[in-house]
Amino acid sequence: MxxxxxxxxxxxxxxxxxxxxxxxxxxxxxxxxxxxxxxxNLNQYTNNTNYFIKTFDVNKDGIKDKIVSHNRYLGDELLLFLGDKSGNYNLALKSTNFSEDGGNQITDIKEAKEGFEIITQFPDRGYLQNAYLVSGINNKFILKKIQSESESWQSGYTEKCSQNINVDLKKSITELSKVIGNTKKKCTKIYNKQSKVRN
Structure with a gap:
């Protein structure tokens, strides 16, 4: 019992x-x-040394917005706060800054014609830079294109690649990675004048 x-x-x-x-x-x-x-809340990030904040008009409505991103080596979080006429900022997007463990790291976020551009670079030897072009038109945050540039000093060329993506940044990291991985790149190699090696 x-x-x-x-x-x-x-x-x-x-x-x-x-x-x-x-x-x-x-x-x-x-x-x-x-x-x-x-x-x-935006105030959580304003004096936080783990993050940096960029201010410009992301959605092209004439009002300044704020993009918050983890600093290099501290994570991949990206937050977008849309400004309103009263001076308030409201969270509109929580996504990634495309930093990678052991790979490219965020270096900058710049204003672009249709929205913004996230720049990542490989922090160690060599040169590899990716620019993620995001449209903010109509408050929809669409990753439109990835432009990458890398150098092969051994072979004496710079390779520039472009991928047309068109995926919503509200998707999960797994979904974003899948779309990016399945999208064909268009690449061009530019050879150094002194280089004799050509493929």
């Missing part, structure tokens, strides 16, 4: 613990069928 009681108590204990655990899913915490949305 004691064994059955112990097993029943253990079962209810485990069941109660399973129901109390919350599940983190796409920046939302779900617990006991109630949903709380995490609050992300």
């Amino acid at each position: 004691n064994k059955i009681t112990i097993l029943v108590l253990l079962f209810f204990f485990l069941l109660a613990n399973c129901q109390k655990k919350s599940i983190l899913k796409n920046d939302r915490v779900e617990a006991n069928n109630t949903e709380k949305v995490q609050t992300i």
